[in-house]
Amino acid sequence: MRVLIAEDDAVSRRILETLLRKWGYEVTTTLDGEAAWEVLQGPSAPSLAILDIMMPGIDGLELCRRLRQSQTTMPPYIILLTATQGVREIVKGIEAGADDYLTKPYDREELRVRVQVGARIIELQTKLAERVQELEVALDHVKQLQGILPICSYCKKIRDDRNYWQNVESYVADHSQAEFSHGICPSCYETTVRPQLESLQVSQS
Amino acid sequence: MMSFDQVTNNENAGSNPHPLAPASASGITSDAVDLELLNAFEELQLDDGSDLIVELIDLYLQDVPQRVTEIREASIETEWVLLKRAAHNLKGSSGNLGVRQVAEICEKLERMDGHDSPQTVADLVRLLEYESAMANAALAAVRQRRLG
Numbered sequence: 267m268r269v270l271i272a273e274d275d276a277v278s279r280r281i282l283e284t285l286l287r288k289w290g291y292e293v294t295t296t297l298d299g300e301a302a303w304e305v306l307q308g309p310s311a312p313s314l315a316i317l318d319i320m321m322p323g324i325d326g327l328e329l330c331r332r333l334r335q336s337q338t339t340m341p342p343y344i345i346l347l348t349a350t351q352g353v354r355e356i357v358k359g360i361e362a363g364a365d366d367y368l369t370k371p372y373d374r375e376e377l378r379v380r381v382q383v384g385a386r387i388i389e390l391q392t393k394l395a396e397r398v399q400e401l402e403v404a405l406d407h408v409k410q411l412q413g414i415l416p417i418c419s420y421c422k423k424i425r426d427d428r429n430y431w432q433n434v435e436s437y438v439a440d441h442s443q444a445e446f447s448h449g450i451c452p453s454c455y456e457t458t459v460r461p462q463l464e465s466l467q468v469s470q471s
Numbered sequence: 472m473m474s475f476d477q478v479t480n481n482e483n484a485g486s487n488p489h490p491l492a493p494a495s496a497s498g499i500t501s502d503a504v505d506l507e508l509l510n511a512f513e514e515l516q517l518d519d520g521s522d523l524i525v526e527l528i529d530l531y532l533q534d535v536p537q538r539v540t541e542i543r544e545a546s547i548e549t550e551w552v553l554l555k556r557a558a559h560n561l562k563g564s565s566g567n568l569g570v571r572q573v574a575e576i577c578e579k580l581e582r583m584d585g586h587d588s589p590q591t592v593a594d595l596v597r598l599l600e601y602e603s604a605m606a607n608a609a610l611a612a613v614r615q616r617r618l619g
Contacts, residue, residue, distance in 0.1 A: 276530040277564035284515050284523060320559060349559060371566050 267385055268292045268312035272302035272329070273347070274321045278370075282316060282377075289378060299324025306333060306342060313388045314381065315342045319359060320349060327362045334363035340395065343384040347372070404443075411442050503602070503609040505569030528614045531568055532607060535561065539603055542580060546596045551584050568610070572602040 269291045273279040279295055286293045294312055296302045300323045306315060315333075319326035326346050333341055346364035348355050359367050365387070366380055415437075416425040423431040426440075438444055450459055512524050538561040545554035562577035576599045583592050 275560050275564050276534055277527055277567050280523075280527060280530055281512075281515075281567055284517065287517070288515055320556070349563075370563060 267314065268294065270302060270305055270312040270315040271295045272299060272321060273318040274298055285374060285377065298322050299329045302329055303332060313342055314384045316345045316347060318347045327358060330363035343388050345380060345384060503572065503605040505571055508569030522617055525614055525617050527568060528610045531564055532610060534564060535603055535607060539600060542599065543596050546592045554583065555581050570606040573599065573606050576602060
């Protein structure tokens with residue numbers, strides 16, 4: 267999993283980077299909020315971001331707000347590094363859009379488990395997003411068999427989107443996940459099959 | 472040597488032209504850096520042949536002079552926002568490496584504003600410069616030892 271660290275202090279940044287790499291994460295680092303915003307808007311943006319609350323330019327709080335306002339399908343899980351234990355600062359961070367926070371100086375084990383929680387939530391969100399996508403595709407198929415279908419009154423073929431006339435069987439097979447097993451209904455047996463069989467018997471005798 | 476508590480609690484602390492002269496600190500003090508905390512980074516050492524502790528010391532020593540200058544200038548110009556930001560940054564990196572005295576002085580500086588007397592702030596900045604020099608020397612010695 268990819269993690270972004272946005273921290274202007276070089277020592278703190280290097281320590282965080284080392285810890286996360288040691289725990290098996292792929293790490294990207296930035297020195298300020300502006301650069302972090304650019305990375306998080308990129309095509310392969312990290313799914314978890316650790317943001318220092320106090321940075322030059324865009325600070326951690328403003329970055330949280332921007333990320334929550336942006337219309338991305340998978341917004342990052344945000345851990346905010348706060349400077350003090352003060353409740354007010356923590357509340358401001360969570361209200362701005364952070365998922366979690368850590369107070370500096372942080373305990374390494376606490377950081378490890380909080381990042382793990384983030385990773386677990388991201389995994390759940392990813393699975394959920396995949397299921398939603400599958401359902402959307404399935405729903406799309408169902409939708410194609412709804413609405414008005416142009417059907418020939420005589421031969422019962424259906425006109426498709428490309429203006430081809432298809433028989434009902436192939437049309438339904440193309441536009442749904444239904445499969446056909448073939449049989450003969452009693453009415454068709456009486457009206458079609460029986461006369462053919464009788465005709466065959468007569469011709470053989 | 473005066474402690475920062477003495478400086479912040481005594482308005483007359485700065486009356487001596489050299490109140491922070493290292494009379495009692497004849498060299499690198501053992502409490503300038505918490506070596507136990509610093510050595511704890513040993514367990515984070517990567518297997519790529521680099522020395523994380525040396526790397527962290529280098530990053531710190533590169534950063535400190537600029538931060539201290541920012542703090543001094545901001546205190547002279549009573550730019551409290553700049554002072555707080557620089558003190559906050561130096562507190563963070565100092566705390567990480569076990570440079571406790573510097574971190575504690577920075578914490579005091581972070582809380583300074585227009586209500587504090589200019590003399591108190593100036594004394595605290597001088598104490599910071601002194602403690603910072605001590606800590607830097609201690610870290611440089613650790614660095615030297617590690618590089619053999």
